[in-house]
Amino acid sequence: MLWLYILLGVIALIVIAEIGIAVYFFNYAITRNPYDPYKKAEKYPEEMKEELAVYDAAKKGLALYEYDEIELLSRDGLKLKARYYHAKAPHGITVIMMHGYNNNWFYQFGYDALYYLGHGCDVLLPDQRACGESEGKYITFGVYESEDCADWCYRVNEAYKPEYIILHGISLGGATVCCATGEKLPDNVKGIIEDCGFTSPYEQFTHNLKPMHLPPFIVLPVTSLYCKMKAGYGFKQKCAVDVIKQNKLPLLVIHGDTDTFVPTWMGKKIYEAATCDKELLLVEGAEHAMAFRVDGEKCQKAAARLIYKATGIDITN
DSSP, rough: HHHHHHHHHHHHHHHHHHHHHHHHHHHHHTOOOOHHHHHHHHOOOOHHHHHHHHHHHHHHHHTTSSSEEEEEEOTOEEEEEEEOOSSSSSEEEEEEOOOOOOOHHHHHTTTTOOOOOTTTTEEEEEOTSSSHHHHHSSSOTTHHHHHHHHHHHHHHHHHHOOOOEEEETTTTTHHHHHHHHOOOOOOOEEEEESSSOOOHHHHHHHHHHHTTTTTTHHHHHHHHHHHHHSOOOOSOOOOHHHHHHGOSSSSEEEEEOOOOOTHHHHHHHHHHEEEEOOEEEEEETTTOOOOHHHHHHHHHHHHHHHHHHHHSOTTOO
C-alpha cells in the first residue's frame, strides 16, 4: 500500500509540474508582451543605436505621405487598428504588411513600407491582435491572425477599392499571410510575400524549447490544451506549411540563412510545400527578420518581381 501512495504522489507531482510549466510557457509566449526598442535602448544605448536610426529614418520618410487611421472589428469582437498610407503616384496596388510576434506596424515595417510607397504602392499597416494599438490579450500564431488578414483585404476594398492587393508578412506575419491563403479572399488579392515565417506553432515551439532543455512531447500537449481553454486555439490547429499547399497565388519566400529563431529550414519547407508559381530567396548573413536590412536591394528586387508576376505592373519603372 505504501508503494501505491508513493506512486500516486509521484504522478501527482508530475501532473502539477506539467501544469505549472504549461501556465508559465503560455504566459511567456502567448500573452501580450510588446516590444519597445526605446526602453531597451535605455539599458543598451550602443547596441540599439543602429536600430533606432532606422526608426528615425522611417518617421521622417513616412511624414512625407498622407495616411488614414482605419479600424476593423475582428470575427471575435476585437477592435483592430491600422494606418493606410497613400502613394503619391499610385499604380492601383495596395500592399498589406503583417508584422511579427509582439511587435507593431511601425517598428517592424515603418521603414520597409517606404520602398512600396516610393514605387507607387499604397500600404496598409495593421497592428496585429494583441499588439500595438489593437485589442486582444492573446497572440494566436497565425490561427486567428490569418482571419484578420483576410478581413483587412475586404476592409481595404470597401474603403479604397484598389485594383490589386499583395500580402506581405514577416515572422508571425509570414505565417499569417500563408494561412490567409486558406481563407476566402477577394479576387483582387494577387500575390504573397512570406518573410521568415514559421511552419506551424507546434514546430516553432518545439524549436524554442530546445535551449530550455524542456521535452516538447511532455510540455506542448498540456500547454496546447491549456491554450485551447484560455485563448481558443491549439498548436496544431492551423499550419502554414499545410495551408500553403493549396495556394494558387504567386509566392515569394524570403529567409535569412543564419536565422536561428525561426530556423531557415522552415522557410525552405514552406517553399517546398507550395505548388504555385514560387521563388525562394535566402539572404546570406541575415538573422531573424533582418533580410531586408542585410540586403535590401536584393529583397526589394524580388518583391518587385513578385508584384510583376502577380499584377503585370513593373513598379521599378
